[in-house]
Amino acid sequence: MTFDSTNQWLSCVYNDHSLYVWDIKDLKKVGKVYSALYHSSCVWSAEVYPEMKDSNQACLPPNSFITCSSDSTIRLWNMETSNIHGTALHRNILSNDLMKILLIDGNTQALLDTDCNCTGLVDKVDVQTLDTEAGIRSVCVSPNGQHLASGDRTGTLRVHELQSLTELLKVEAHDSEILCLEYSKPDTGMNLLASASRDRLIHVLDASKDYSLQQTLDDHSSSITAVKFTANDGKMRMISCGADKSIYFRTAEQIQAVRVCGS
Numbered sequence: 572m573t574f575d576s577t578n579q580w581l582s583c584v585y586n587d588h589s590l591y592v593w594d595i596k597d598l599k600k601v602g603k604v605y606s607a608l609y610h611s612s613c614v615w616s617a618e619v620y621p622e623m624k625d626s627n628q629a630c631l632p633p634n635s636f637i638t639c640s641s642d643s644t645i646r647l648w649n650m651e652t653s654n655i656h657g658t659a660l661h662r663n664i665l666s667n668d669l670m671k672i673l674l675i676d677g678n679t680q681a682l683l684d685t686d687c688n689c690t691g692l693v694d695k696v697d698v699q700t701l702d703t704e705a706g707i708r709s710v711c712v713s714p715n716g717q718h719l720a721s722g723d724r725t726g727t728l729r730v731h732e733l734q735s736l737t738e739l740l741k742v743e744a745h746d747s748e749i750l751c752l753e754y755s756k757p758d759t760g761m762n763l764l765a766s767a768s769r770d771r772l773i774h775v776l777d778a779s780k781d782y783s784l785q786q787t788l789d790d791h792s793s794s795i796t797a798v799k800f801t802a803n804d805g806k807m808r809m810i811s812c813g814a815d816k817s818i819y820f821r822t823a824e825q826i827q828a829v830r831v832c833g834s
Contacts, residue, residue, distance in 0.1 A: 572584075579594065580592050580594055580595070580604055581595050587611045587682045587683055588609045588610060589606065589608050589609065589665070590605075590606060590607045591603060592604040592605040592606070606665045606666060607666045607669075608646075608665055608666040608669055610638065610640040610642050610644065611640075611642040612640050612641035612706065613641050614639070614640045615641065615706070615707065615708050615709065616638065616639050616708070617636060617637070618710050618712050619635075619636045619637075620635040620636060620637065621712060628716065630716055630717060630733035630734045631647065631649070631670075631716070631733065632649055634649060634650055634651050635647065636648050637710055637719065639709065639710045640706065641705065641706030642705075643675050643676050643682075643706055643723075644673060644682070644707070645672075645673040645675065645707055645710060645721055645731075646672050647670040647671040647672075648668055648669055648670065649670055650668050671736065675707055675721070675723065676705060706724045707722070707724075708722050708724050708750060709751055709752045710722075711752035711753060711754055711764075712733075712754075713754045713764075714755075715757075716733065717732065717733060717734065718732060718733065718739070718778070719733050720752045720766075721752070722745075722749025722752055722766055723748070724748040725743075725747075725748070726744060726747055726748060726768060726770065727741065727742070727743050728740065728745075728766050728774075729741050730782060739782075740782050744768075745766065745769075745770045745772060745774070746768070746770040747768050748768065748769050749766050749768050750767055750768060750769055750795060750796055751796060751798050752764065752765070752767075752798075753798045754778065754800075755807070756801075758802050759807040760802070761777075761807060761823065762779040763775055763776065763777060763800065763823075764778050764782065765800070765809065765811075767795035767796075767798045767811060769794040769795075771791050771794065771795060771813070772788065772789055772795075773787070773795060773811060774786075774787050775787070775809075788821070790811075790819050791811065791817065792815045792817075794813055794814040795814075796812060796814060797811065797812050798810070799811075806822055807822070807823040808820055808821060808822050809823060
């Protein structure tokens, strides 16, 4: 805590990393001057909401972005002062630039800073006893701005519909944390989602068919850190790289199901 003696304001940073500024001129009528709700642990990924040609099709207002963290939350932010449209979104009364907090696995313990001594004891709290591999590792927004895919540290893949924030898909896709998610762009002619993990696997799902699994690739010999789709020369390609210091280029072709062939 710190005190501003000139304005009689008391600023407090709490165990969940939230910031509050209190006006304590009158101790019988303490008022809040400012507050902000930040992530309580490391932020793993940030995704900017795509700019939509038709604003009526957008689920989030312009200049919005999305973050995910080890505190098991996905947070939707907007820095503009204009009104927020949409049925599920509104300005948070405690944080003006925050639109929504999605607590993914219901573990509120992850909202606390485990590095902080919460018990008042001399010894520091054992982080290992509190860490249950909670946390969201990666997020990705579909090109049409309708869906939000997220992957957590246990390998669970989720897809939320951004208009209503309902969960469309939850599947234990990997044996370890999902390090990267990537949607194919419209110019590729396909609507695919690739999830890459520390378990060395890439799953390719067809977003236009209820995210049905099309193919699993196991070329890499170590953790996969990035996946990208691209289209050129009339062909769609998927590029991936990993901790094995290799880059793979694959060409996709659409027969009855999508097939991603190595090259």
